[in-house]
Amino acid sequence: MTKVAVLGAGSWGTALSIVLADNGHDVRLWTHRKEQADHINSTHKNEQYLEIMIPDSIRAYYELKDALQGVEVILLVVPTKAIREVCQQVNAIISHKPVIIHATKGIEPGSLKRVSQLIDEEMTQVTYEDIVVLSGPSHAEEVAQRQPTTVTVASINENNAKVAQDLFFNEVFRVYTSNDVIGIELGGALKNIIALGAGISDGLGYGDNAKAALITRGLAEITRLGTHLGANPLSFLGLPGVGDLIVTCTSVHSRNWRAGNLLGKGNDLQDVLERMGMVVEGVRTVQAAYQFAKKENIEMPITEGIYEIINSVKKPKDVVEQLMNRDKREEMDDLASLLRNRNTR
Ligand SMILES: NC(=O)C1=CN([C@@H]2O[C@H](COP(=O)(O)OP(=O)(O)OC[C@H]3O[C@@H](n4cnc5c(N)ncnc54)[C@H](OP(=O)(O)O)[C@@H]3O)[C@@H](O)[C@H]2O)C=CC1
Ligand SMILES: O=C(CO)COP(=O)(O)O
Structure with a gap:
């Protein structure tokens, strides 16, 4: 039995706590709202x-110091915008060196940092x-119902990846390991x-052809930026790549799809975000990805279009027209040269 503090009592923190509890671990679920802790x-x-x-x-738990008492593992699962604040609070309390796992999906606008880089910056005990x-493709609603789910845990420290694999692995929650932290986070x-x-496309009344195109050409954009930033391109064909893309673009559980x-x-x-009542990470991440694409000079037309819609620069229909009328090109053009360049490095 491992003592684990789960920081963030939203949908994903609660679902992952259930996996850990099913595996017999001592789970302390921390929330920053006392009434929520009492209610649970x-x-x-x-x-x-x-x-x-x-x-x-x-x-x-509401008191963070009680939740962290003697824990061997900390699972961070608050939205990206709260990661720095929560890490600072943890840093002020702990003097030991627990294994840090995070399950948060985002990039910080401005700094353009991934979540593991934010944790590294804020927590002195952590390398x-x-x-x-x-x-990976894992909606909280299905994980909590013990429906078959597969995820990947990635760390440069192979031992820690295996610790995480053993911690979560069970007959309905299959866990793979990887060392490609950049690829898995991006x-x-x-x-x-x-x-x-994909949600916008469905909302506009377009069909499956349009959605399949968004998923496939979206994957090309993710691979283009990710590989440029040092990810292994194969990671984008895995669970945290195409797997998560499929589930998030096609599931009614997805907060991002629903918002779109x-x-x-x-x-x-603003109305949409208020109605959601849960974090819609894509709204903030698109600001970061747009900044990344401009800074690194990476072609990301879908990301650019979503950025324009989110920032009320263009209407959804105009963005679709813009995407459909780009210059003619060969499908695998840039990806083929990207792989060629990678091989010759
Ligand atoms: N839901 C899912 O199926 C999945 C989510 N994820 C990722 O997990 C992360 C969390 O998402 P999810 O659980 O869905 O989000 P939710 O919106 O369901 O919950 C977020 C939780 O974080 C809490 N929180 C927000 N800010 C702070 C803070 N400053 N200090 C402490 N707690 C805070 C919220 O508290 P309050 O109630 O007060 O707002 C809430 O309990 C996101 O990055 C998401 O992309 C990844 C895979 C699956
Ligand atoms: O990452 C997720 C599923 O793997 C959750 O996506 P949403 O935040 O869109 O619900």
Whole structure:
């Protein structure tokens, strides 16, 4: 039995706590709202985020220092915009060196840093190489119902990746390992932008052809930027790449798809975000990806179009027209040269 503090009691933190509790671990689920901790402990429910009974063995905490007492593993699962703040709070409390796993999917606008880089910056006890990221096609709603799910855990520290694999692995939650932290983080963050696009396309009334095109050409963009930033291109063919792209672009559970769908139907972004009541990471990540594409001079027309819609520069229909009328080209043009360049390095 491992003592694990799960920081973030939203849908994903709750679902992953259930996996850990099913595996017999001592799970402390931390929330920054006292009334939520009391509610979870007295009712074993967190219905604001998930319609599921929470195992009695999971205890919710409001006091962070109590939640962190003697833990061997910390699982960070707050939205990207809260990562720095939560890491600073943890840093002020712990003096030991637990294994840090994060399951957050985003990139910070401005700094253009991935989540593991933010953790590394904020936590003095942590070394970048030791951080583990957990990612893959895994909606909280299905994980909490113990539906078959596969994810990947990646770390430069192979031992820590195996620790994470053993911690979560069970008969309905299959966990693979990888050492491509950059690829796994970027795949998870960037697919949310394409999922917004898929939702917009559905909201506009376009069909499966358009969505399949967005998924495929979106994957080309993710691979283009990711490989440029040092990821292994093969990672984008894996669970945290194409796997997560498919699930997020096609599932009604997806917050990003749902938000996009409402935007495509003509709703205002602020209204949409208020209606969602949960984090829609793609809205913030698209700002970062757009900045990345400009800074690194990477062609990302879908990302650019979603950026223009989110920032009310263009209407969804105009972006579709813009994408369909780009210059004619060979499909594998840039990806083939990207792989060639990589091989000769
Ligand atoms: N939901 C899913 O299926 C999956 C989500 N993810 C990723 O996991 C991350 C979290 O998503 P998810 O659980 O869905 O988000 P939710 O919106 O469901 O929950 C976010 C949780 O974080 C809490 N929180 C926000 N800011 C802070 C803060 N400053 N300090 C402490 N707690 C804070 C929220 O508290 P409050 O209730 O007060 O707002 C809430 O409990 C995202 O990066 C997402 O992309 C990854 C895979 C699957
Ligand atoms: O990352 C996810 C599934 O793997 C969750 O995506 P959403 O945030 O769009 O629900």
